Amino acid sequence: MKSLIQTRDTRSVRVFLIGVELKSRTAAEVRESLAELEELATTAGTLIIGEGVQKMAAPVAATYIGPGKAAEFARLGREGDVDTVIFDDELSPAQTRNLEKIFGCKIMDRTALILDIFGQRARTREGKLQIEHAQLEYLLPRLTRYWSHLSRQRGSTGSIGGEGESQLEADRRKIQERLDKIADELDKVRRQRETQRAGRQRSHWPLASIVGYTNAGKSTLLNQLTGAAVLAEDKLFATLDPTTRRLKLPTNQNVLLTDTVGFIKKLPHGLVEAFKATLEEVVQADLLVHVVDISHPQAEEQIDAVNTVLTEIGAAEKPVLMVFNKIDQVTGGIAPRMREKYPHAVAISAKTGEGVAPLLAELGTQLRPIREFLDLRVPQERAAVIARIHAVGQVVTSRYSGKNARFKVRIPPHLHDEFAPFVVAEQPRQ
Numbered sequence: 512m513k514s515l516i517q518t519r520d521t522r523s524v525r526v527f528l529i530g531v532e533l534k535s536r537t538a539a540e541v542r543e544s545l546a547e548l549e550e551l552a553t554t555a556g557t558l559i560i561g562e563g564v565q566k567m568a569a570p571v572a573a574t575y576i577g578p579g580k581a582a583e584f585a586r587l588g589r590e591g592d593v594d595t596v597i598f599d600d601e602l603s604p605a606q607t608r609n610l611e612k613i614f615g616c617k618i619m620d621r622t623a624l625i626l627d628i629f630g631q632r633a634r635t636r637e638g639k640l641q642i643e644h645a646q647l648e649y650l651l652p653r654l655t656r657y658w659s660h661l662s663r664q665r666g667s668t669g670s671i672g673g674e675g676e677s678q679l680e681a682d683r684r685k686i687q688e689r690l691d692k693i694a695d696e697l698d699k700v701r702r703q704r705e706t707q708r709a710g711r712q713r714s715h716w717p718l719a720s721i722v723g724y725t726n727a728g729k730s731t732l733l734n735q736l737t738g739a740a741v742l743a744e745d746k747l748f749a750t751l752d753p754t755t756r757r758l759k760l761p762t763n764q765n766v767l768l769t770d771t772v773g774f775i776k777k778l779p780h781g782l783v784e785a786f787k788a789t790l791e792e793v794v795q796a797d798l799l800v801h802v803v804d805i806s807h808p809q810a811e812e813q814i815d816a817v818n819t820v821l822t823e824i825g826a827a828e829k830p831v832l833m834v835f836n837k838i839d840q841v842t843g844g845i846a847p848r849m850r851e852k853y854p855h856a857v858a859i860s861a862k863t864g865e866g867v868a869p870l871l872a873e874l875g876t877q878l879r880p881i882r883e884f885l886d887l888r889v890p891q892e893r894a895a896v897i898a899r900i901h902a903v904g905q906v907v908t909s910r911y912s913g914k915n916a917r918f919k920v921r922i923p924p925h926l927h928d929e930f931a932p933f934v935v936a937e938q939p940r941q
Contacts, residue, residue, distance in 0.1 A: 523556065523557060523558040524555075524556070524557040524558065524594050524595055525557070525558050525560050525591065525592055525593050525594045525595070526552055526557045526558065526559055526560065526593060526594065526595045526596065526597050527559075527560055527561050527562065527563070527584065527587065527588045527591065527593045527595075527596045527597070528545060528548055528549060528552065528559065528561075528562035528563075528596075528597050528599070529562065529563050529564070529565075529576065529584060529596060529597070529598050529599065530544060530545040530548070530562070530563075530564045530565075530598075530599040530600075531564070531565055531566075531567060531570065531575070531576060531598075531599070531600060532564055532565070532566040532567070533567065533568070533569065533570070534568055534569075541564060541599075543808075543809055543812075544599055544776065544777075545562060545564065545599055547775070547776065548597065548599045548621060548624070549562070551621070551624050551625065551628060552597060552624065554628055555624060555627050555628050555631065556631075557595070560588075560591035560592075560593050561587055561591055561593075563580070563583075563584050563587070565577060565580045570600075572606075573605070573606065573609050574606055574609050574610055574613065575598065575600070575602055575606045575610070578613075581610065581613045581614070582613065584596070584614070585613050585614045585615065588614055588616060589615070593614075593616055594616055594617060595616060595617040595618070595619055596610070596614050596616060596617070596618050596619070597619045597620070597621070597623075597624055598618070598619070598620045598621065599620075599621050600620060600621060600777075601620045601621060601622050601777075601779075602618070602620040604652050604653045607620070607653060621777055622649060622777075622779040622782075623649065625775070625778070625779060625782065626642065626645055626646050626649055626779065626782065629642045629645070629782065630642050630643075630646060637697075637700050640693050640696055640697055640700070641697065643689075643693060644690060644693045644694070644697065645779065645782045647686050647689060647690050647693075648690065649779075650686065651683065651686055651687070651690075654679055654682055654683060654686075701791065704791060704792070716757075716765045716766060716767050717766055717767070717797040717798070717878045718766075718767045718769065718792070718795065718796045718797050718798075719758075719766055719767070719768050719769070719796060719797065719798045719799070719800050719832075719874065719878065720768075720769045720771055720792050720793045720796035720798075720799055720800065721733060721768065721769065721770050721771060721800045721802055722771055722774070722793060722799050722800070722801055722802070722817060722821065723773060723774070723801055723802035723803060723804075723813075723817060724773060724774055724775065724803070724804065724813035724814075724816060724817055725773030725774065725775050726773065726804065727773065727802045727803060727804040727813070727836060728802055728804060728836040728837060728861045728862070729770050729771070729773065729802050730754075730770055731836075731861040731862055732770075732800075732802055732834070732836065732859075732861040733754065733756060733768060733770040734861075735861045735862075735864060735867060736758055736768060736867070736870075736871075737756035737757070737758050737768060738756075754769070754770045755767055755768065755769040755770075755792075756768055758874075760871055760874055760875040760878075761871055761872065761875060762875040762879065762905045763901070763902075763903070763904060763905045763906070764875060764878065764879070764905065766874065766878055768800075769792050769796070771790065771792060771793055772790075774816060774817045774820045775816065776812070776813075776816045778816075778820055783820065783823055783824065790824050790826075793821070793824060793826050793829075794824060794825055794826045794829075796826075796829060797830075797878060798829070798830050798831070798832060798874075798877055798878055799821070799826065799829045799830070799831045799832070800831075800832050800834055800874075801814070801817065801831050801832065801833050801834065802834045802836050802861075803833065803834065803835050803836060803856075804836055804837050805835035805836060805837055805838060805841055805845055805849070805858070806837040806838075806840035806841050807837075810849070811849070830877065832855075832856075832857070832873060832874065832877055833853045833855070833856035833857070834856065834857050834858075834859060834870060835849070835853075835856050835857070835858045835859070836859055836860065836861050837860060837861075837862070838858045838859065838860050838865065838866065839860040839862065839863050839865065845858060855873075857869055857870045857873050883921065883922055883923075883924055883927055884907075884919070884920075884921050885918075885919070885920055885921075885922060885927075885930060885934055886917070886918075886919055886934070886935040887900065887917070887918045887919075887920060887930060887933045887934060887935065888915050888916075888917055888933055888935050889915065889916050889917075889918065889933050890914055890915055890916075891911065891914055891915060891916050892914070896930075896933065897916060899929070900918055900920055900922075900930070903922060903923065903926060904918075904920040904921060904922040904926075905920065905921040905922075906918055906919075906920050907919045907920060907921065917935075
């Protein structure tokens with residue numbers, strides 16, 4: 512589907528941003544939200560001409576903001592040759608139509624902007640399907656703004672026949688048919704993921720999913736830990752498509768580490784629904800690695816926003832390892848209240864590698880499965896067996912004497928039979 516932001520030529524889209532300060536919001540919250548909207552607009556490739564905020568008790572039903580403010584902002588928009596006005600809150604279809612008449616240009620809300628960014632960034636077929644589904648769901652109730660004539664087509668039975676369906680009705684039918692087709696294809700994606708997940712379970716490798724607010728450094732962390740080549744930019748939603756890589760911990764344990772789409776405040780519900788196939792990786796994970804940009808002034812609010820989405824997708828009860836990222840950008844250390852609130856958090860810099868060793872150690876502790884502690888005696892001539900012990904087990908002690916090598920090692924229980932011929936004594940499971 513084409514981008515929701517379109518212009519007559521190749522110049523950057525000129526936008527004006529509008530926020531509303533309601534009784535339920537503080538001025539600081541509105542400023543922070545508007546600053547994030549500015550980042551989103553910049554990520555979408557637009558040129559920000561100006562912004563405005565109205566303080567009001569409650570939104571106006573017809574135009575969201577007051578008619579006086581709407582006229583004032585419309586004048587500023589015309590003076591700045593603005594193509595598009597973007598509201599920080601979701602607008603109803605009727606409000607969008609009324610505002611377009613007042614402003615004389617395209618009106619978008621935060622949801623449409625996020626959908627546009629996702630549409631630009633999706634790379635895999637799965638990601639594109641998910642975005643198209645969310646965009647069509649958003650567009651369906653707003654079709655009337657795209658068709659003002661609504662002239663009826665003649666029926667197909669000849670000149671005597673009755674009137675055909677309106678263009679609006681035809682478009683609605685086509686969109687619904689496309690939505691049904693996408694839903695079927697996404698069901699196939701879910702089944703494929705279930706098959707892949709079953710394969711991983713057969714290998715007995717635990718799964719850790721990296722979650723966090725957008726631009727917290729999730730992709731940078733995956734690259735740092737696994738050597739992956741995932742795009743990592745200082746932009747919101749730099750990557751959308753999930754990437755899974757194998758990570759070998761210092762305990763000689765294999766872990767599958769998955770980078771997921773970043774979360775954000777006011778994340779459109781339709782987008783969460785569309786990404787259910789991807790976010791199932793979060794729901795099925797053995798551990799969530801919650802990456803936090805600890806240098807951000809709204810870090811605690813971002814943590815809450817991520818937790819809200821985790822609750823929405825049914826992953827709120829998963830074990831979580833908090834990772835305070837970007838400590839290289841923090842002056843004066845991490846705030847005591849954050850240390851107190853999250854005593855087991857690991858502080859790192861995914862960019863420089865600082866703190867990665869303690870993070871790997873903590874991952875090993877939290878993901879350590881029940882293992883058998885075995886005492887093995889292996890003839891030194893059985894080099895393949897010795898190599899296998901080092902490949903799949905955590906060797907606690909090793910001693911080479913005479914013709915034999917002696918190992919005290921922790922191994923996954925499903926490999927017991929493989930090493931049974933060399934067991935001297937079985938120790939309690941640890």
